[in-house]
Amino acid sequence: EGMTILVTGGAGYIGSHTVRALLRAGHEVAVFDNLSSGHAAALPHGVRLFQADLLNPDAIMQALAETQAEAIIHFAARIEVGESMREPLGYYRNNVLGSLNLLQAMQDTGRRIPLVFSSTAAVYGTTDAVPIPESAPLRPESVYGETKLMTEQMIRAAHAAHGQPYTVLRYFNVCGAAPEADIGEAHASQTHLIELACMTALGKRAKMMVFGDDYPTPDGTCLRDYIHVQDLADAHVLALGALLSGRFDAATYNVGLGQGFSVREVLDTVDQVVGVRLPREVAGRRPGDPPRLVADAARIREELGFAPQFPELRQMVETAWAWHRTHPNGFEF
Ligand code: UDP
Numbered sequence: 187e188g189m190t191i192l193v194t195g196g197a198g199y200i201g202s203h204t205v206r207a208l209l210r211a212g213h214e215v216a217v218f219d220n221l222s223s224g225h226a227a228a229l230p231h232g233v234r235l236f237q238a239d240l241l242n243p244d245a246i247m248q249a250l251a252e253t254q255a256e257a258i259i260h261f262a263a264r265i266e267v268g269e270s271m272r273e274p275l276g277y278y279r280n281n282v283l284g285s286l287n288l289l290q291a292m293q294d295t296g297r298r299i300p301l302v303f304s305s306t307a308a309v310y311g312t313t314d315a316v317p318i319p320e321s322a323p324l325r326p327e328s329v330y331g332e333t334k335l336m337t338e339q340m341i342r343a344a345h346a347a348h349g350q351p352y353t354v355l356r357y358f359n360v361c362g363a364a365p366e367a368d369i370g371e372a373h374a375s376q377t378h379l380i381e382l383a384c385m386t387a388l389g390k391r392a393k394m395m396v397f398g399d400d401y402p403t404p405d406g407t408c409l410r411d412y413i414h415v416q417d418l419a420d421a422h423v424l425a426l427g428a429l430l431s432g433r434f435d436a437a438t439y440n441v442g443l444g445q446g447f448s449v450r451e452v453l454d455t456v457d458q459v460v461g462v463r464l465p466r467e468v469a470g471r472r473p474g475d476p477p478r479l480v481a482d483a484a485r486i487r488e489e490l491g492f493a494p495q496f497p498e499l500r501q502m503v504e505t506a507w508a509w510h511r512t513h514p515n516g517f518e519f
Contacts, residue, residue: 191208191213191426192218192257192259194218194260194261195261196235197225200304202229203416203418203419204261206364207419209230216233216255219235220240221237225372236248242287246288259426260303263333267474282333300352301352302353302355307358307479310324310479312325318479318480352436353426353438355439356441358441358442358481359378359412360413361415361503362415363415363509365416370505370516380456380503380506384460387456387460394464396467396469397470398470398472403478405451407448409446411479412447412502413441421441421486425437440486443497455503
């Protein structure tokens with residue numbers, strides 16, 4: 187039987203894929219999103235949208251009261267590392283104060299509402315750990331990573347003080363799109379490798395820049411742990427199920443596959459999928475890029491039984507390309 191899950195940021199890239207995964211699993215879903223970067227068109231028909239801001243506590247309380255939400259998945263946040271360094275106060279206000287308002291409103295219901303929180307590998311910063319376990323030191327190097335860590339800490343304190351049930355998921359490099367190719371990544375400012383390569387294949391950009399080929403890695407380019415967005419969405423459903431069943435009431439998981447692909451391997455795969463050799467140029471290193479970021483992903487596999495359906499880089503690129511090819515302007519038409 188259905189339970190209503192309230193998803194903040196449910197109109198965004200990862201949020202909209204998770205809304206779909208929740209519906210497939212038989213949950214009822216409502217979305218709380220200010221549409222600052224999300225798209226109403228990414229929501230399935232019949233999903234109620236509260237178009238409102240987490241900086242407005244009354245709007246949160248109203249959504250909780252009207253939905254009687256049995257659990258919350260909290261995605262809503264600004265997510266750009268570079269922008270967070272230029273506009274730090276806006277990031278602290280939106281991400282930290284917004285999350286604080288949410289936690290306060292949840293507490294004020296007088297009910298114990300389980301929370302799944304969208305965190306990031308950026309909380310680790312540069313680390314020598316290869317792969318990175320959840321117990322690695324937390325030393326974010328960007329304001330963005332700092333806001334996610336601060337939110338994790340508020341959630342853990344609320345757990346310690348009054349039993350707030352939670353699961354924190356720390357994502358590695360999310361990519362790909364729903365196999366139906368009707369939702370996908372559509373950010374105003376594109377910075378992600380696979381998305382940029384698809385834009386280049388569409389002729390919207392002249393060439394691909396490889397940010398550094400002199401790293402201490404097998405082919406000299408950076409290694410990242412790519413995970414398909416639908417697998418990530420399914421990880422949220424698993425985490426939610428464990429919380430709702432009472433199996434866990436406080437857990438933190440890396441969500442990655444535990445394997446690293448290099449920039450060169452990714453671009454070679456894009457070339458194969460689109461059937462063209464994209465022009466590439468080796469540029470200098472991008473400031474702040476660690477040579478390798480790979481998850482130790484054993485905990486989520488063992489404790490939640492997480493088993494990715496799209497583990498191949500080729501599947502990730504194929505689904506991303508199917509979305510971008512059919513929606514060259516994202517949701518804007
Ligand atoms: N990258 C690149 N060219 C680009 C965009 C990204 O070489 O146009 C590299 C980037 O330096 C990093 C990897 O691709 O090593 C993944 O970057 P992305 O921005 O997709 O994700 P991040 O790891 O920064 O979260």
